[in-house]
Amino acid sequence: MIPAAFDYHRPQGIEDAIAILQKHGDDARVIAGGHSLIPMMKLRMAEVPNLVDLQDIESLKGITIQNGRVNIGAMVTQHELITNEGLAAAAPIMREAALQIADPQVRYMGTIGGNVANGDPGNDMPGLMQCLDATFTLFGPDGARGVKARDFYEGAYMTERDDEEIMTAIHFDASTAGYAYEKQKRKIGDYATAAAAVMLTKDGQTCSSAAIALTNLSDTPIWSQGAGAALIGTDCGPAAIKAAVAAGLDDIDPSEDNRGPIAFKYHAARMMISRAIASAWARA
């Protein structure tokens, strides 16, 4: 379980990191917490002749909340997401989801940037980011640009990020909406068999806005506009939930793997979507 040899770089600034990526092209990759990349390198399923460690780049760290906007540096760890009280007030769904990722040791190292940028369909944050309508900042040789989470994912491990770009930050609006992240997994540390992120707002007893996104039920996260639309204007009662679940299931394309056959994935998805809607509605 020893990876292939590599040269190690630890740039102090984002421009230095970009310069290393430009110099080495396909032979360079960045490492954040490393808990997706290092296991793949040890299995020799990923070979990285030049490893660019982002840990010293201060501009990638920290959580700020200003004028109702949440800004999270890409190197913020899952542990920091859980323990940050400001974030828990501005976007409680972040803590709820982060607590369901991996285990304590992995959460001390694993970062939000790594989780969303890697493009692994099993990761929990991408769906959550689509639910929150987050924007990612990508920094490259020509400077920074923003990409919506809902436009970022193209396929498994394929995203809108160019090879010479580094994800530097994640931004979304603080929200008092009802929220829930429901995840079915086989054991602590596992990826989701199915998971659903839901945010709902209420006007009297009527649902006035709804965002629903799903994890590990396709080769990308799924933002289901149909599922959200099925709830708006309803009382989020059993009939509305049934319609939203049906719309959500229309949007997914799960594959058979060691978490179960396709029919079971649909079953798990049905359960997670309906539970998440009920829980979010109760909190709205």
Added chain:
Amino acid sequence: MTKMNISLTVNGQVHEVEAEPRQLLIHLLREDLNLTGAHIGCETSHCGACTVEMDGKSVKACTVFAAQAQGADITTIEGLAEPGTLNVLQESFREHHGLQCGYCTPGMITRAHRLLQENPTPTEEDVRFGMAGNLCRCTGYQNIVKSIMAAANELNPAKEAAE
């Protein structure tokens, strides 16, 4: 591939080690520094037998490159008590039968040490959730949880007395 000089503090002592960047932290600790307390269990970041503390975080040393630990402050099980003495957690694991074969124990105790730093008065549920990254195949966890709860109780009166 060229070796690099890695400088890190382990159990309060500064070490300079020449290592390949791809060397894992667990191998550096065990083979270069002869600190064999942290064990290699699954070597796939699941079991937690290799848990050490790095800059105030519990980490699985099989999933950290030595190069990433350049400049880090690391505590291993060997650093939790003076030789010949037992830390409160070690004593508690002995007292409450928190181990059978003992293979997972250094990782368990090092992780529990951090957990109690961050949450000195955990509930049983906090302990179970906080220890979820460490696997034991002997004890069924009941006595591990009991040991950690007892250590927390032991530490708290001591803390109050010190204040």
